Amino acid sequence: MKFATAAFVASVAALAVAAPTKTIEKRAQNCEQYGSVTTGSYIVYNDLWGESGATSGSQCFEVDGLSGTTLSWKTTWTWVGGSSIKSYANAVTSFTSTKLTNIKSMKSTWKWSYSGSPTNADVAYDIFTSSSAGGSNEYEIMIWLAAIGDAGPISYNYGSDGKPTAVATVTIDGYSWNVYYGSNGSNYVYSFLPASGSEITSFSGDVLAFITYLTAHQTLPSSQYLTSVGAGTEATAGTNAVFTVSAYSMVISE
Numbered sequence: 282m283k284f285a286t287a288a289f290v291a292s293v294a295a296l297a298v299a300a301p302t303k304t305i306e307k308r309a310q311n312c313e314q315y316g317s318v319t320t321g322s323y324i325v326y327n328d329l330w331g332e333s334g335a336t337s338g339s340q341c342f343e344v345d346g347l348s349g350t351t352l353s354w355k356t357t358w359t360w361v362g363g364s365s366i367k368s369y370a371n372a373v374t375s376f377t378s379t380k381l382t383n384i385k386s387m388k389s390t391w392k393w394s395y396s397g398s399p400t401n402a403d404v405a406y407d408i409f410t411s412s413s414a415g416g417s418n419e420y421e422i423m424i425w426l427a428a429i430g431d432a433g434p435i436s437y438n439y440g441s442d443g444k445p446t447a448v449a450t451v452t453i454d455g456y457s458w459n460v461y462y463g464s465n466g467s468n469y470v471y472s473f474l475p476a477s478g479s480e481i482t483s484f485s486g487d488v489l490a491f492i493t494y495l496t497a498h499q500t501l502p503s504s505q506y507l508t509s510v511g512a513g514t515e516a517t518a519g520t521n522a523v524f525t526v527s528a529y530s531m532v533i534s535e
């Protein structure tokens with residue numbers, strides 16, 4: 282897989298030379314398992330954590346630009362075989378870890394699109410909390426803007442139809458969300474999925490509202506510290522999928 286990836290990088294580089302010049306100078310594609318690119322307050326990660334579950338495939342990403350606090354980036358992937366998640370290309374925002382109660386807002390916009398053939402994937406914020414600033418993660422909060430194919434949330438409870446059962450439905454930032462609760466062995470996981478079942482391809486709102494809902498109405502302790510805030514796509518299966526983030530911002534005010 283290493284050699285295949287290197288060959289792909291080489292072919293992309295060759296194409297880039299032949300392509301007409303763009304107004305925004307693009308950075309090179311990064312296809313490394315732990316590849317990352319830092320731009321402004323964002324770190325974009327390739328994060329191929331589950332790639333060993335695939336029969337074949339690869340994923341690359343690139344950062345396309347930063348304007349103020351608005352980032353644009355994309356990832357291109359193919360994963361064949363295995364039913365588990367292969368990768369989570371995502372943009373993580375830098376901030377100083379602090380108690381949830383110290384956070385004033387987490388204003389975010391996210392405009393994205395998918396092309397090619399992603400057959401099992403999600404588009405989601407992935408937020409982690411811990412009982413101390415430098416501690417290991419205990420709670421995970423996922424806000425899904427899309428569930429593609431069979432992708433579904435972690436849940437303790439499933440209905441007779443085999444589908445996860447929501448613990449609540451709540452309106453936050455102008456959308457109705459089904460709330461799911463479960464554990465993946467490492468973290469307690471709360472997931473918000475659009476109750477409409479439709480994709481939200483242009484989101485704008487205060488992400489802190491999801492957290493304050495959980496501390497007020499679910500079991501997330503308000504004494505937890507915010508440790509990580511990412512936004513990207515978990516890829517399980519698909520061919521020549523291109524996930525393009527034309528605008529992403531996350532501004533955490535403490």
Ligand SMILES: *[C@@H]1O[C@H](CO)[C@@H](O)[C@H](O)[C@H]1NC(C)=O
Nearest residue numbers: 407421435465466467468470
């Ligand atoms: C589950 O646990 C791992 C830690 O091993 C964590 O990093 C990951 O994001 C979790 N995945 C999901 C989908 O909850």
